[in-house]
Amino acid sequence: xxxxxxxxxxxxxxxxxxxxxxxxxxxxxxxxxxxxxxxxxxxxxxxxxxxxxxxxxxxxxxxxxxxxxxxxxxxxxxxxxx
Numbered sequence: 001x002x003x004x005x006x007x008x009x010x011x012x013x014x015x016x017x018x019x020x021x022x023x024x025x026x027x028x029x030x031x032x033x034x035x036x037x038x039x040x041x042x043x044x045x046x047x048x049x050x051x052x053x054x055x056x057x058x059x060x061x062x063x064x065x066x067x068x069x070x071x072x073x074x075x076x077x078x079x080x081x082x
Contacts, residue, residue, distance in 0.1 A: 029055065029069055038070075048073035053081065 010017045032038075032055075040057040044065065048054065053072050056065050064078035065071060072081050 026068070032070065045073075048078075050075055 010020055038055040040055055042057050044060050044063050045054060050073055053070055055070055057068050059065055059067050070081040072079050
């Protein structure tokens with residue numbers, strides 16, 4: 001079962017709030033990856049399947065994967081989901 005830690009969000013806009021949001025996005029992505037049993041990838045799939053969702057743990061230099069998260073592959077290329 002997935003677990004997403006709960007914490008009170010900061011009330012002012014600052015670096016603290018940015019860090020909070022980054023932490024929450026990371027926790028949500030990891031929870032989804034564990035529920036859907038998606039392996040965390042750090043290298044580009046050699047032959048991605050159209051319509052399949054992949055979870056990348058980091059950006060991959062010189063590719064369309066620009067940040068960690070869920071990515072889908074379509075006939076037009078990679079798209080970040082969510």
